Amino acid sequence: MRNIKVVLEYDGTDFYGWQIQPEKRTVQGVLESVVEKFLRKKIQVIAAGRTDTGVHALGQVANFFIENDYDEETIKNAINANLPGDIFVRAAEQIDNSFHSRFDALSRIYIYKISKKKSVFKKRFSWYYGHTLDILYMNKGCELLLGKKDFTSFAVSKSKKENMNMDIKRCYFRETENEIIFEIEADRFLHKSVRTIIGTLVLLGSKNLDVVDIEKILQAKDRRSAGSTTPPHGLFLKEVKY
Amino acid sequence: MRNIKVVLEYDGTDFYGWQIQPEKRTVQGVLESVVEKFLRKKIQVIAAGRTDTGVHALGQVANFFIENDYDEETIKNAINANLPGDIFVRAAEQIDNSFHSRFDALSRIYIYKISKKKSVFKKRFSWYYGHTLDILYMNKGCELLLGKKDFTSFAVSKSKKENMNMDIKRCYFRETENEIIFEIEADRFLHKSVRTIIGTLVLLGSKNLDVVDIEKILQAKDRRSAGSTTPPHGLFLKEVKY
Incomplete structure (x- = not known):
């Protein structure tokens, strides 16, 4: 298992906030479905801040676990190629497996x-x-x-x-x-x-x-x-x- | 008859350009319908530049004729109160009746x-x-x-x-x-x-x-x-x- 940390930018206008909700377009929901399509596997993305409906992000930090050995640049580009225009992954890097984007934030x-x-x-x-x-x-x-x-x-x-x-x-x-x-x-x-x-x-x-x-x-x-x-x-x- | 010159700002993203077209959302179409609702009379708005689909304006100039004696500030505020969020009248002023926003532009x-x-x-x-x-x-x-x-x-x-x-x-x-x-x-x-x-x-x-x-x-x-x-x-x- 590898822990991947990503830095995200999003225009919150058309999202019901970060957190996944049934039948609603949320940042977590859109991001998870894109990553799952790429990895062909169910995953969960954890974020540092659960932004509300309409709130934007310049540098949200999130992390998720993968099993494949894709390099960081490939992961970033593959996700960006499938994300809609209002979310963008600015950076992706492999990080220690103990890293938790929410609990570890200072x-x-x-x-x-x-x-x-x-x-x-x-x-x-x-x-x-x-x-x-x-x-x-x-x-x-x-x-x-x-x-x-x-x-x-x-x-x-x-x-x-x-x-x-x-x-x-x-x-x-x-x-x-x-x-x-x-x-x-x-x-x-x-x-x-x-x-x-x-x-x-x-x-x-x-x-x-x-x-x-x-x-x-x-x-x-x-x-x-x-x-x-x-x-x-x-x-x-x-x-x-x- | 009084000739009213307006300076307009618009986000062109959701418009099929300036010029009125049947069944399409255009800047001219939206603006004319708002001014007509205010004046309770059919009018035509002429613009200096007929911007294309998706093109924005920071300072489009347009003019139209009215018969009422509303002052300039009232006209501006009444139009702005009814315009959607992607068009905004920055200024309105009465101008000589001979003024034509397109033909007179230098x-x-x-x-x-x-x-x-x-x-x-x-x-x-x-x-x-x-x-x-x-x-x-x-x-x-x-x-x-x-x-x-x-x-x-x-x-x-x-x-x-x-x-x-x-x-x-x-x-x-x-x-x-x-x-x-x-x-x-x-x-x-x-x-x-x-x-x-x-x-x-x-x-x-x-x-x-x-x-x-x-x-x-x-x-x-x-x-x-x-x-x-x-x-x-x-x-x-x-x-x-x-």
């Missing part, structure tokens, strides 16, 4: 793009926000989120027993001529947490919230205390670190 | 994007070309196209009597990290001429043609002498000058 990096100018060319890959945002003020809010904290207020919890901690290593906004880009790195991300953090920080940037409120929201440990969840089409899983 | 500017890196995020709006291109050499070819010339070799002629002259004012390639961008300005463009010029200059950039061959192709006045027509999804009507 951190994930997401970016979120906010478009300042309405444009038909940006709408697929950014969230249009038509009002002024105070970036410096939003970045003050970012500083309060750093470190290991309970993010119950910013996430959709799957069960009462779920560990709601996230250790945010970096998070900040930067501005280009037509876009505001948010980048965040953490050990793990709770369900919808990046988009709820954005929705809350945008309230700060539009002066509908004060920096001190961020601390209060964290302490409330109640999803209703934070802002709304922004749309998925601005979100990209950029990188996974091991 | 020049049109097109850009063509060649992507050097394969990416699911670029594929909708650029042509992926995986081999090295010599930009300096292609720009030498560009210089030979400048000025008023017969472009029979680079175009699809609609009739034997058609005027096959184009007066190219500017054309050049520039390179960014992941893209090569071609920009061309001319008084008029023959059918498929930009994409056939690109297809021919790419032969130059890949050393399958010499600079001197460009002169020979022009003189041949035969479509078969030039290179192939590149795909439409890299092409954008950028601007129209009056």
Whole structure:
């Protein structure tokens, strides 16, 4: 058995997220069927981050086991030749059999793009926000989120027993001529947490919230205390670190 | 009667070009039906450039006549509120009744994007070309196209009597990290001429043609002498000058 690690790019628009679901077009579902066709064998692909419906990936990492002795380049090209235009394998390499793309990840990096100018060319890959945002003020809010904290207020919890901690290593906004880009790195991300953090920080940037409120929201440990969840089409899983 | 000039942006992917056709989704067709719904009256929208199937626009210019006294901002917002996500009116202004968006245009500017890196995020709006291109050499070819010339070799002629002259004012390639961008300005463009010029200059950039061959192709006045027509999804009507 050989363990193959792949780095994937996908346009999430036409997928019901990563995770395989009956009757739905998902990234895992499409990828597994292409790899299975190539290997003529049932396999399971594991990914570092189970992205939601409509969320994109620049550098998703996944792994699967094969029995054949194809070299890495052949595997990559054979998969790419059969993938639809909205998924692309950027790299494939053989890795130690103990490697698990989800459990071994030390951190994930997401970016979120906010478009300042309405444009038909940006709408697929950014969230249009038509009002002024105070970036410096939003970045003050970012500083309060750093470190290991309970993010119950910013996430959709799957069960009462779920560990709601996230250790945010970096998070900040930067501005280009037509876009505001948010980048965040953490050990793990709770369900919808990046988009709820954005929705809350945008309230700060539009002066509908004060920096001190961020601390209060964290302490409330109640999803209703934070802002709304922004749309998925601005979100990209950029990188996974091991 | 008031003459309204609009500047339009559209993602050409899901349109059968500009010009209205029965049973086909075209930009003119969609735009006219939205304006007609707003004005409750049949109208005709005239555009500066009748873009082909799959070709995009950053700054298409069009005009139409209305009888109502709505102000420009109201017209723009009412149309945008009813347009699908792949067309957007960037500006609307009342202009002299004698203005004709096609006949009065002094020049049109097109850009063509060649992507050097394969990416699911670029594929909708650029042509992926995986081999090295010599930009300096292609720009030498560009210089030979400048000025008023017969472009029979680079175009699809609609009739034997058609005027096959184009007066190219500017054309050049520039390179960014992941893209090569071609920009061309001319008084008029023959059918498929930009994409056939690109297809021919790419032969130059890949050393399958010499600079001197460009002169020979022009003189041949035969479509078969030039290179192939590149795909439409890299092409954008950028601007129209009056």
